[in-house]
Amino acid sequence: MADNILKKTEMPTQAPKERAKNFLEVALGYTESQAIAEAKRCLGCKNKPCTLGCPVKIYIPEFIAEVGKGEFEKAYEIISKSSSLPAVCGRVCPQENQCEGKCIRGIKGESVAIGRLERFVADWHNANYTRWPEEIKSNGKKIAIVGSGPAGLTCAGDLVRKGYEVTIFEALHTPGGVLIYGIPEFRLPKEIVATEIKGLKALGVKIETNIVIGKTLSVDELLEEEGFDAVFIGSGAGLPKFMNIPGENLKGVYSANEYLTRLNLMKAYLKDSSTPIKKSSRVAVVGGGNVAMDAARGALRLGADEVYIVYRRSLDELPARKEEVGHAMEEGINFKLLNNPLEIIGDEDGFVKGIKCIEMELGEPDSSGRRRPVEKKDSEFIIDCDTVIMSIGTSPNPLIKSTTKGLETNERGCIVVKDESGKTSKEGVYAGGDAVTGAATVILAMGAGKNAAEAIDKYVSNKKA
Amino acid sequence: MYKIIRKKELNPTVTLMEIEAPRVAKKAEPGQFIILRVSEDGERIPLTIADFNRCKGTVTIIFQIVGATTEELNHKNEGDFICDFVGPLGRATNTKGKKKVAVVGGGVGCAIAYPVAKKFFEEGTEVHAIIGFRNKDLVILEEEFKKASSKLVIMSDDGSIGKKGLVTDALRELIESGEKYDEVITIGPLIMMKFVCSLTKEYGIKTIASMNPIMIDGTGMCGGCRLTVGGETKFACVDGPEFDGHLIDFDEAMARSTMYKPFERKKHEETCNLFKMGDEINGR
Numbered sequence: 001m002a003d004n005i006l007k008k009t010e011m012p013t014q015a016p017k018e019r020a021k022n023f024l025e026v027a028l029g030y031t032e033s034q035a036i037a038e039a040k041r042c043l044g045c046k047n048k049p050c051t052l053g054c055p056v057k058i059y060i061p062e063f064i065a066e067v068g069k070g071e072f073e074k075a076y077e078i079i080s081k082s083s084s085l086p087a088v089c090g091r092v093c094p095q096e097n098q099c100e101g102k103c104i105r106g107i108k109g110e111s112v113a114i115g116r117l118e119r120f121v122a123d124w125h126n127a128n129y130t131r132w133p134e135e136i137k138s139n140g141k142k143i144a145i146v147g148s149g150p151a152g153l154t155c156a157g158d159l160v161r162k163g164y165e166v167t168i169f170e171a172l173h174t175p176g177g178v179l180i181y182g183i184p185e186f187r188l189p190k191e192i193v194a195t196e197i198k199g200l201k202a203l204g205v206k207i208e209t210n211i212v213i214g215k216t217l218s219v220d221e222l223l224e225e226e227g228f229d230a231v232f233i234g235s236g237a238g239l240p241k242f243m244n245i246p247g248e249n250l251k252g253v254y255s256a257n258e259y260l261t262r263l264n265l266m267k268a269y270l271k272d273s274s275t276p277i278k279k280s281s282r283v284a285v286v287g288g289g290n291v292a293m294d295a296a297r298g299a300l301r302l303g304a305d306e307v308y309i310v311y312r313r314s315l316d317e318l319p320a321r322k323e324e325v326g327h328a329m330e331e332g333i334n335f336k337l338l339n340n341p342l343e344i345i346g347d348e349d350g351f352v353k354g355i356k357c358i359e360m361e362l363g364e365p366d367s368s369g370r371r372r373p374v375e376k377k378d379s380e381f382i383i384d385c386d387t388v389i390m391s392i393g394t395s396p397n398p399l400i401k402s403t404t405k406g407l408e409t410n411e412r413g414c415i416v417v418k419d420e421s422g423k424t425s426k427e428g429v430y431a432g433g434d435a436v437t438g439a440a441t442v443i444l445a446m447g448a449g450k451n452a453a454e455a456i457d458k459y460v461s462n463k464k465a
Numbered sequence: 466m467y468k469i470i471r472k473k474e475l476n477p478t479v480t481l482m483e484i485e486a487p488r489v490a491k492k493a494e495p496g497q498f499i500i501l502r503v504s505e506d507g508e509r510i511p512l513t514i515a516d517f518n519r520c521k522g523t524v525t526i527i528f529q530i531v532g533a534t535t536e537e538l539n540h541k542n543e544g545d546f547i548c549d550f551v552g553p554l555g556r557a558t559n560t561k562g563k564k565k566v567a568v569v570g571g572g573v574g575c576a577i578a579y580p581v582a583k584k585f586f587e588e589g590t591e592v593h594a595i596i597g598f599r600n601k602d603l604v605i606l607e608e609e610f611k612k613a614s615s616k617l618v619i620m621s622d623d624g625s626i627g628k629k630g631l632v633t634d635a636l637r638e639l640i641e642s643g644e645k646y647d648e649v650i651t652i653g654p655l656i657m658m659k660f661v662c663s664l665t666k667e668y669g670i671k672t673i674a675s676m677n678p679i680m681i682d683g684t685g686m687c688g689g690c691r692l693t694v695g696g697e698t699k700f701a702c703v704d705g706p707e708f709d710g711h712l713i714d715f716d717e718a719m720a721r722s723t724m725y726k727p728f729e730r731k732k733h734e735e736t737c738n739l740f741k742m743g744d745e746i747n748g749r
Contacts, residue, residue: 171684173502173509173549181686210551212684216488238686242698249693249717251724258687266681267506274508274533274732276725350720397685399703 002043006109009038011116016330020300023185023269026327027091027116032070035120039068042112045104050114053102055447056154058082060099060114067117076125079118084157084200085150085446087126087192088179090119092290093443094321126195136204139163141460144228146213146400149177150442151234151433153197154449155456156205162457166204167228169211174265177236178434179442181265182257182291184298187324190264214399219407223428229463230428230456233415234449237394237434243286247344248390252278252352256287256295256391263298277302280387284308284355286341287391288318289439293325295389296333307333308383312340312360312373338362338373342380344388354382394439404429414438421455422448430456466546467501470523475605478530479573480539481515487522489552495580496558496675496707499524500683502549503541508534511680513577513652513706514553524552527576527605533732540740554683555706558673560584563647565591567639568614569632569661571653572598577675578652579606583613591615593644595635597657601626633660646670651710655719662710674710676701678722692718 012028013019019026030038042064050060059078066075079086095101095115103111143159145152148170156166174180179193201207211217213235222228240255242248259277262268266275283299285292288311296307309328311318314337318325329335338360345354359379362371401409408416408425415424415431422430432448434440471483489499498513516525530539541547558581566585570578575596586592594614598604599622610617618635619627628635636649651661652675665672680690683702690701695712699705 171551172682173551210549211488212551212554215554215684216492216552238682238684240686240688242688242691244698249691249698249721251721255688258681258689261681261687266509274506276728276732278724350717397703399684 003037003040005041008041008110008113008116009034011113013327016327016332019186020297020331023301025189026186029123030116030120032072032124035067035072035117036070038113038117039064041105042068043104049102049104050099050112053098053100054082055098055443056082056450058099058118063121064112064114064117067121072121072124073129075121076129079121083446084154085196086118087122088150088188088196089443089446090115090117090122091188091192092183092441094441096322098443126192136161136163138165138204141165142167142228143456143460144169144222144226144231146219146231146233147171147177147235147433147435148175148197148207149234149236149433149445150179151236151435151445151449151452152177152232153200154446155232155234155432155453157200157203158450158453159456160200160203160205162453164457164460165206167206167208169213169217170207170209171212172265173209175207175209177234181261182294184260184264184294185269186297186301187294212399214403219400219404219426219429229460230430232422232449232452232456233400233424233429233431233435234433234445235397235400235435236445237396237439239395239397239413240390241393241395242390243341243392245341245343247346247352250344250346250352251350252280252386253344253388253390254278256285256291256389257394259295259389260291260298263302269298269302278387280304280385282306282308282383282385283387283389284310284341284383284385285389285391286310286355287393288313288320289391289393290320290324292389292391293320293328293333295391297328297331299387299389300331300333304387308336308385309333310336310339310341310355310357310383312338313370314338314362317370336383340373340375345382352386352388354384355388356380356382394434396435396438400435412438420451422452423455428459466548467550469541469543469545469547470521472541472543475527476603479527479576479603479605480530481525481527481576482538482541483518483523483525484547484550485522486524486550486552489524489550490517490519490522493517493524493553494557495560495584497553497555498677498683498706499526499550499552500554500680501526501538501547501551503534503537503547505548507537507548509549509681509683510534511554511677511683511702513675513677514580515576516580524550527573529573531733532729533736536733536736536740551683555702556704558584558650558707560588560590563590565593565644565646567593567595567636567644567646567649569636569649569651569653570594570596571632571657572603573605574653574657574675575606575610578650579609579613581650581652582610586613593639593646594618595620595632595639597621597632597635597653598626599623631660632657633664636661637664640668640670648673649710650707651675655715655722658710659715659719662713662715666711672710673707674713676706676708676713676718678718679724
């Protein structure tokens with residue numbers, strides 16, 4: 001019988017004042033007894049609305065039932081059937097829009113904390129088990145994966161388990177994609193990503209870093225010269241957008257990608273890092289997504305006195321996960337909502353000294369159904385700051401598009417796929433994740449990687465016959 | 466890991482290294498660049514490709530010791546390895562369809578100007594090379610340029626080699642004497658390229674400048690290398706590194722290049738001290 005406690009078991013976290021000064025993980029994770037208590041809130045619905053809300057269709061009530069019994073490894077085995085990166089997803093998925101959004105307990109009270117339980121199970125497994133993978137018999141077929149982010153890693157994991165020889169090509173020097181260069185340590189410790197990647201390597205996945213597909217090798221060469229039977233493109237959406245307002249090239253203006261890459265991949269957060277990053281005192285971050293929250297909270301941890309989020313819509317429209325917005329507010333990030341930047345102002349040496357904004361109000365709903373922000377007349381004002389971080393989105397990198405014959409892309413530069421399978425206009429080439437959708441979430445990319453793995457398996461098997 | 470096959474000191478502050486990187490060598494073209502990391506947790510630095518050998522699978526880089534990373538790189542020797550070496554990045558120089566060009570290089574920029582001159586020369590274009598250095602001790606690739614041009618003019622700040630003066634003086638003289646160039650290609654310090662471009666603008670000669678701004682990934686991801694070209698924002702790593710010199714906002718590029726100067730100076734000093742200490746401990 002499920003407990004009828006209306007609220008989720010609270011997640012232990014580092015105190016806001018303390019964590020705002022360090023890069024350690026904010027949420028500390030459930031203890032065993034907390035996890036069991038939370039698991040007992042699950043009603044075990046027969047029709048599993050939560051699973052329907054999960055892009056990779058994890059058997060949620062089943063794994064939670066095992067947690068409730070204290071059978072954590074069994075719970076892990078159930079999650080593993082559907083997800084190759086549970087420790088990552090438990091931390092970064094927007095559960096409120098997915099599994100937890102569909103949870104019946106959420107109708108009256110709070111949903112079951114599915115994400116926190118997933119994280120608990122994955123962490124418990126990683127702490128207590130080093131399972132050496134069973135020997136997988138190779139089927140002699142080779143698959144190339146472009147990009148080692150969540151889409152590529154998931155696709156690789158599923159294919160290697162089916163017996164394929166999988167090679168991942170990564171442009172940067174460390175695998176992990178956005179999990180490494182984008183999401184900061186305090187939200188997703190790099191060690192967790194490294195552990196997941198180690199697991200894939202143990203299964204036989206080869207990872208070649210420092211290979212830029214579209215430059216070092218082309219997709220055509222992978223198929224024609226390097227002997228791969230199929231290619232999966234999961235190269236993400238890495239090209240940063242700017243607003244094209246005056247002053248964007250002043251010193252002290254970063255794209256969120258650059259700021260976070262310096263901070264995370266290049267480890268500028270370490271005291272003796274060889275990577276320079278501006279020592280800011282007042283920072284304005286433009287945008288309202290998870291990336292904007294990461295950049296703002298990263299800047300705070302690097303020692304900024306005041307950090308602003310400048311967002312043109314209101315609190316209700318902030319696209320970031322609720323938990324991240326809540327954490328940012330607790331830490332003292334200053335939300336300048338319904339404000340839009342007009343210009344970045346520089347000093348005589350070309351460094352940023354302020355950002356000129358205008359107040360906005362919400363008008364009629366636009367095509368996305370959200371009320372369109374419109375400028376309030378004569379409401380310009382200046383926020384004094386020495387750093388501006390532009391976090392208004394990214395689009396897919398054009399390198400692959402421009403170097404692959406017969407690969408159809410749309411006007412936004414996204415690769416066009418036929419259906420859920422990720423099949424592209426080019427024979428033997430599949431794609432998924434942000435490279436197809438434009439900037440979205442880790443879990444959607446994983447879902448796409450998973451679907452593509454299945455489609456690639458079918459394609460290669462049929463080709464054989 | 467990537468092996469250093471050959472190391473040669475070209476002058477006291479400029480070093481040549483030939484690196485084993487077959488995949489990069491296979492695709493490399495003049496005008497393109499690579500990004501390297503000397504060691505784990507080191508900086509990523511872009512360096513333009515100075516030469517390549519597809520049969521041997523090697524890529525040659527020439528670098529000036531200006532900061533911590535280049536200092537560390539210079540302490541590596543033949544047979545040692547560097548951590549990362551990725552490329553070729555950026556677009557290659559377009560050498561097609563030109564009868565006569567002037568290649569104008571300054572300082573270590575000549576290392577990049579050389580393969581460009583060579584490619585033009587090999588394709589039958591008439592090449593005039595103008596290369597400038599502070600003094601005779603800093604001259605690099607003189608012999609190589611001789612072989613890759615029909616006319617070589619060396620300029621130096623103090624007149625200790627070639628003619629005393631700036632590369633722009635030599636270029637103006639050649640143009641004034643009636644030389645007709647289809648294109649001028651300039652590679653060197655920003656301030657030099659700026660003046661080369663303003664000179665050729667006077668004469669209406671199309672000019673290409675090779676830019677080398679601050680960069681992290683080199684694949685279009687960070688946007689740190691952005692420049693204003695013809696009023697539009699361009700990324701040097703994927704849209705360049707070569708651009709129409711008459712459209713580049715050089716003043717902005719010069720300002721942006723100084724973003725981390727104090728940090729770089731401090732890191733360089735620290736690295737030098739570290740190597741000095743190491744040498745003392747080892748009794749060198």
